[in-house]
Amino acid sequence: RTAQSVLAIDLGAGSGRAVIGRLTQGGGPDDLRLSMEEIHRFPNDPVRVGKHLHWDILRLLHEIKQAILKAVQLEGDRLGSIAIDSWAVDFGLIGTDGQLLGNPYHYRDHHTDGVMEEVCARLGRERIFAASGLQFLQFNTIYQLAALQAQQPGLMDRADKLLMIPDLLRYFLTGEMHSEYTNASTTQLLNPVTRTWDAGLLSDLGLSPSLLLPPQASGIRAGTLSPEVCAELGVPPIPVVTVGEHDTASAVVAVPAEGKDFAYLSCGTWSLLGTELPAPVLTEQALTWNFTNEGGVQGTTRLLKNIMGLWLVQESRRAWEKAGSRLSFPQLVQAAESAAPFVSFIDPDDDAFLNPGHMPEAIQAYCARTGQPVPASEGEIIRCVLESLALKYRFVLERTERLTGKRFDGLHMVGGGIQNSLLCRFTANALQRPVWAGPVEGSAIGNIVVQYMALGVWNTLHEARQVIRSSFPVRTYSPENVDGWAEAYERFRGIIGE
Ligand code: ADP
Ligand code: LRH
Secondary structure, rough: OOOEEEEEEEOOOEEEEEEEEEEEEEOOOOEEEEEEEEEEEEEOOOOOOEEEEEOOOOHHHHHHHHHHHHHHHHHHHEEEEEEEEOOOEEEEEEEOOOOOOOEHHHHHHHHHHOOHHHHHHHOOHHHHHHOOOOOOOOOOOOHHHHHHHHHHHHHHHHEEEEEEHHHHHHHHOOOOOOEEEEHHHHHOOOOOOOOOOOOHHHHHHOOHHHOOOOOOOOOEEEEEOOOHHHHHOOOOOOOOEEEOHHHHHHHHHHHOOOOOOOOOOOOOOOEEEEEEEEEOOOOHHHHHHHOEEEEEEHOEEEEEEEEOHEEEEHHHHHHHHHHHOOOOHHHHHHHHHHOOOOOOOOOOOHHOOOOOOOOHHHHHHHHHOOHHHOOOHHHHHHHHHHHHHHHHHHHHHHHHHHHOOOOOOEEEEOHHHHOOOOHHHHHHHHHHHOOOOOOOOOOHHHHHHHHHHHHHHHHOOOOHHHHHHOOOOOOOOOOHHHHHHHHHHHHHHHHHOO
16 A cells, blocks of 8 residues: 555534645655645534434535545545544544444534533532633533533433544444544543543543543544445545544644744634643633633644634524525625724624524624614624624734733634635734735645654654645735724724723
């Protein structure tokens, strides 16, 4: 087997894609180039059943199989390995017979409403933060498990193992169960110092330690396609490896930074803004500001904060589509560009926006509640969202600097959201620093790179990032209209009450 190409499956909350990564030799002996070819893209539409929102996990498995089939048809024996990354926190429960128990919940389902508050009152926020280093989000795995214990004790009694979404899909492909570290770190049950499950937290929550498998590093062999999958698809037993299986961990791998101190924004359904560090920041200030220390590839820490991101645009578009308007993302961006600047701002991270049902109405209600002009047209609403996101990026970047004592020259942006060049421009303006936008398929590229690291092509992230830098375009946005944005930032801070 000549291992020259790899298959990355990257599942976002909005859509999934399968990408083949290939390495080619440039002019000199050290001149490697990475290229990628998207071979499959599919929507990831959650399904509502009764009161609850679930992922369509078997459909995702079906799409992954289609991707494997296409990859083998294209690459034949050259295909060296396969890996999956996905959104964080969600999981499937497996019974003692090895079967999946029920459909995994979507993290935006309301079954966790109020549960975080209850668990924090019982265990203490300080204690949970010291034991996990994680930000408090109501959908973290820890609160989903507490919700299931209260609401479906029978299910929890039958659960033998918990597998995070990529672990689960890998299990379906290989028959082997493993837990991958970067995604395990998003559960809020993993200790950021010992990098293993926090026994105290598990015990206080009444969770059996045997529910969770020991977290494994990214970049190791975690099985091969099972005989059943090989027979079904007519493909050979290709190795399946672990990567940074949390999509944000993979996105951070793909940041084409030159040095070790850089700020990034992974820009998709969510906006994840922060920096890469050798160790977690577990200070009181990090807790108060609700920052997170997630596990990164090669033992790094991702100090970052979740910002609601382009979910606000996606959901607005969905509401307008239901009402019969069919504007594409580029058309919505164009409408926003034509709308008046700096009219109203929202805090993108207000709880009202987590899953409001009708996003434009939620945005309008926020503006009315805060005594601002209420945006009406599609362009006005999207303008309000994009300006508010850019201003929130500045707010979080400045806090990241205060937590780390570092100063960043600019911001790297990766992910599907950088196709929104208005947002990139606004961000450079709000920050009053340059934005370097690229690559678009950050998570898929990070996934590919770690597969190549598993194959021994690179030893360090630094080397891999050098190749990413020379292989994919990066567009620079320089700040303009500095005064207008500085004044807008002051108003924005007043509105969000910080
Ligand atoms: P995820 O991986 O979380 O599903 P992506 O990284 O694919 O998300 O980013 C999806 C978002 O990118 C969409 O919500 C949309 O706002 C934005 N987007 C995608 N394509 C375009 C485009 N052509 N123009 C503007 N925005 C776009
Ligand atoms: C982005 C992401 C993010 C998590 C959220 C649940 O796709 O993985 O890092 O907080 O989804």
